Amino acid sequence: MPEGYVVEHLSWEEYKDSGLPDADLLVDLDQVMGPEDLQKVWFDVLRDPEGNIVAERDQSGGRWWTPDELEAREQAEAEYEDQM
Numbered sequence: 001m002p003e004g005y006v007v008e009h010l011s012w013e014e015y016k017d018s019g020l021p022d023a024d025l026l027v028d029l030d031q032v033m034g035p036e037d038l039q040k041v042w043f044d045v046l047r048d049p050e051g052n053i054v055a056e057r058d059q060s061g062g063r064w065w066t067p068d069e070l071e072a073r074e075q076a077e078a079e080y081e082d083q084m
Contacts, residue, residue: 010045
């Protein structure tokens, strides 16, 4: 990991307010999970030395995604669904 970069674990509320593209996809999570369950949900992010979130870890595969990659993936999935 580059010097000055840190991995941080965001709570559901912090993640929802982060502005990351995937946070928009999960905005309804608090409507299907109770507060006690949401307290157990964490999201791994990578921050640069200035404190900006520069990547998010995929919870299922462990891959780090930049916000641009997340947005491109979201757009590709939407286009695929439109074609179906």
